[in-house]
Amino acid sequence: MVLYPVIRRLRNKRVVLASASPRRQEILSTAGLRFEVVPSRFKEKLNKASFPTPYAYAIETAKQKALDVARRMHQKDLRAPDIVIGADTIVTLQGLILEKPVDKQDAYSMLSRLNGKEHSVFTGVTIIQCSCRDSRLDMEISEFHEETLVKFSQLSEELLWDYIHSGEPMDKAGGYGIQALGGMLVEYVHGDFLNVVGFPLNHFCKKLAELYLTRPNEDLPPAEHDSIPAVDTFENLSDAEGRGQGGAQGQADRPRALGRKNSVPSRMVDSLPPTPLLELLDGFKASKALFTACKMKVFDLLQDEAPLGAAEIAQRIEASEGGTGRLLDVCAALGLLEKTDRGYSNTELASLYLPSGGKYSLHPLIVYQDEHTWDFFTDLESAVREGTSRHRGAQGRTVDSLFQDRFYQSQDRKLQFLRAMHSLSKLTARQVATAFDLSRFTSACDLGGCTGTLAHELARAYPGLKVTVFDLPEVLEDVSGFQPDRARAPRVSFVPGDFFQDSLPEADLYILSRILRDWPDDKAHALLSRISGSCKPGGCLLVAETVLDEQKRAARPGLLQSLDLLVQSWGRERSLGEYGRLLQAHGFEIVGAARTGTIVDVILATRTTP
Numbered sequence: 001m002v003l004y005p006v007i008r009r010l011r012n013k014r015v016v017l018a019s020a021s022p023r024r025q026e027i028l029s030t031a032g033l034r035f036e037v038v039p040s041r042f043k044e045k046l047n048k049a050s051f052p053t054p055y056a057y058a059i060e061t062a063k064q065k066a067l068d069v070a071r072r073m074h075q076k077d078l079r080a081p082d083i084v085i086g087a088d089t090i091v092t093l094q095g096l097i098l099e100k101p102v103d104k105q106d107a108y109s110m111l112s113r114l115n116g117k118e119h120s121v122f123t124g125v126t127i128i129q130c131s132c133r134d135s136r137l138d139m140e141i142s143e144f145h146e147e148t149l150v151k152f153s154q155l156s157e158e159l160l161w162d163y164i165h166s167g168e169p170m171d172k173a174g175g176y177g178i179q180a181l182g183g184m185l186v187e188y189v190h191g192d193f194l195n196v197v198g199f200p201l202n203h204f205c206k207k208l209a210e211l212y213l214t215r216p217n218e219d220l221p222p223a224e225h226d227s228i229p230a231v232d233t234f235e236n237l238s239d240a241e242g243r244g245q246g247g248a249q250g251q252a253d254r255p256r257a258l259g260r261k262n263s264v265p266s267r268m269v270d271s272l273p274p275t276p277l278l279e280l281l282d283g284f285k286a287s288k289a290l291f292t293a294c295k296m297k298v299f300d301l302l303q304d305e306a307p308l309g310a311a312e313i314a315q316r317i318e319a320s321e322g323g324t325g326r327l328l329d330v331c332a333a334l335g336l337l338e339k340t341d342r343g344y345s346n347t348e349l350a351s352l353y354l355p356s357g358g359k360y361s362l363h364p365l366i367v368y369q370d371e372h373t374w375d376f377f378t379d380l381e382s383a384v385r386e387g388t389s390r391h392r393g394a395q396g397r398t399v400d401s402l403f404q405d406r407f408y409q410s411q412d413r414k415l416q417f418l419r420a421m422h423s424l425s426k427l428t429a430r431q432v433a434t435a436f437d438l439s440r441f442t443s444a445c446d447l448g449g450c451t452g453t454l455a456h457e458l459a460r461a462y463p464g465l466k467v468t469v470f471d472l473p474e475v476l477e478d479v480s481g482f483q484p485d486r487a488r489a490p491r492v493s494f495v496p497g498d499f500f501q502d503s504l505p506e507a508d509l510y511i512l513s514r515i516l517r518d519w520p521d522d523k524a525h526a527l528l529s530r531i532s533g534s535c536k537p538g539g540c541l542l543v544a545e546t547v548l549d550e551q552k553r554a555a556r557p558g559l560l561q562s563l564d565l566l567v568q569s570w571g572r573e574r575s576l577g578e579y580g581r582l583l584q585a586h587g588f589e590i591v592g593a594a595r596t597g598t599i600v601d602v603i604l605a606t607r608t609t610p
């Protein structure tokens with residue numbers, strides 16, 4: 001639905017794809033886009049280590065490809081295209097970026113790294129809108145990225161080599177092509193499949209809609225323009241190379257990032273605000289609709305029986321028919337329900353995460369957000385003014401007893417918190433446990449390990465590891481209901497205590513999963529100093545947190561979470577540099593950091609000799 005008007009809007013524009021990839025060409029032409037193909041000559045040699053995230057690297061590569069083509073075309077005939085699209089796809093595993101293999105041995109080393117594991121595929125996309133004024137090229141640059149998780153089955157050496165000998169891996173990021181033979185290696189895909197093939201079409205169309213459908217009518221296309229072929233290749237631009245490039249180019253081109261205050265193009269002034277802004281204005285209504293539908297058990301009902309009409313659902317959840325109908329329609333518009341002539345049903349997304357009894361249910365977390373976080377956020381202004389959470393409900397409390405006073409102030413509140421932590425941890429524990437190979441450790445202690453979800457996952461992943469969960473006594477008295485069968489968890493034990501006061505259990509691996517974020521620097525130092533005192537040289541500390549980029553620009557969920565910590569506690573999210581400095585002050589040296597593809601990242605640090 002979104003796609004068609006946007007594509008139609010572009011019919012009178014000269015669109016260029018700065019990529020020779022036949023897969024990208026096929027995806028875009030199937031979508032009905034008319035474009036020319038001008039492969040970029042940008043050499044993909046950016047320093048990966050200088051980027052805070054893998055996707056920042058992919059976006060920059062995509063941008064450089066598109067810039068190269070826009071500039072060359074402008075120089076060639078002083079007639080730049082209207083739009084240049086650049087894209088770059090990378091595969092990442094535990095923070096390592098895998099591009100195209102250089103030879104068979106390289107393909108083997110990539111594929112054997114991916115074997116049996118989940119990895120991320122990122123595509124960075126840049127859309128450059130060009131215009132020429134007095135023979136000068138003006139460019140407005142929009143960028144985005146898409147991430148898809150892909151898991152390989154456990155594959156034999158023989159199969160890997162057979163695949164390599166097929167020749168398919170050689171021109172593919174990560175050494176495989178999911179759309180062909182490589183599809184047989186893949187156990188599952190979470191996210192946009194076309195992103196793995198090489199171009200995130202859905203996100204691209206949304207971005208185009210944002211750029212073109214919210215602009216004033218001056219952009220409306222006149223009659224169809226047939227002079228542009230559906231797909232063509234312009235390869236004879238080489239004579240432009242080396243001519244007139246260099247010094248003058250810097251002044252002639254003026255790339256501008258969209259979204260910065262002083263870069264709003266003048267023709268957008270007085271127009272409607274762009275869609276993302278309108279969506280943002282209504283964001284709280286969408287959250288509340290989700291919370292309410294969950295609380296009223298709409299998704300539970302439709303998990304058991306579907307499709308059901310609005311009247312039937314209203315009766316079953318004991319609500320008005322009119323109100324229920326509107327709530328259901330919003331849920332359908334949000335992609336949580338499917339609405340047909342026969343009634344409403346859960347979408348796949350809703351059915352996996354929203355019914356209260358599902359394996360990956362986020363229901364407890366949603367209830368917690370609705371009943372507590374929502375309330376805290378109504379005081380965001382005071383928290384921002386004061387710079388701490390010393391506002392409503394926190395007067396007289398001290399940072400030391402944050403959990404006891406705030407989260408565990410009543411039995412109900414405590415159980416809600418534990419359920420919320422448990423549901424979140426179930427979504428991340430496996431990736432955290434396997435982000436690094438921890439098989440050399442024999443004992444681990446998960447400090448603030450709560451219901452033990454990560455501890456069980458570690459014990460499952462490493463048969464030689466015993467794991468102690470250390471948490472406050474008031475937590476441990478209520479964790480029995482969250483445990484798997486005793487037979488499946490023989491190496492997990494629970495020890496009550498306060499990690500700021502009591503002696504810590506001995507272990508050669510300590511774990512802090514979503515702990516440091518809760519505390520201001522002085523308390524984080526106090527905790528790390530105690531761990532450092534218990535951890536022998538050569539022992540390690542595994543920290544699982546949402547790691548922000550150094551400029552605190554990119555990781556939106558992490559930044560929102562940091563705001564959440566401001567209103568709910570005294571803590572904050574930190575960047576890798578900030579964690580590095582905290583850890584170093586207590587004799588820990590970071591040996592690796594990995595993005596897990598979930599909301600938490602993992603840092604492994606080793607205790608150096610004092």
Ligand SMILES: C[S@@+](CC[C@H](N)C(=O)[O-])C[C@H]1O[C@@H](n2cnc3c(N)ncnc32)[C@H](O)[C@@H]1O
Nearest residue numbers: 403425448449450471472497498499500513514
């Ligand atoms: C945000 S939860 C994280 C739970 C778990 N590690 C995870 O990743 O899901 C923080 C945990 O730290 C525990 N905690 C807070 N203060 C503590 C203290 N002083 N001593 C021991 N555990 C504490 C809480 O009870 C809670 O289980």
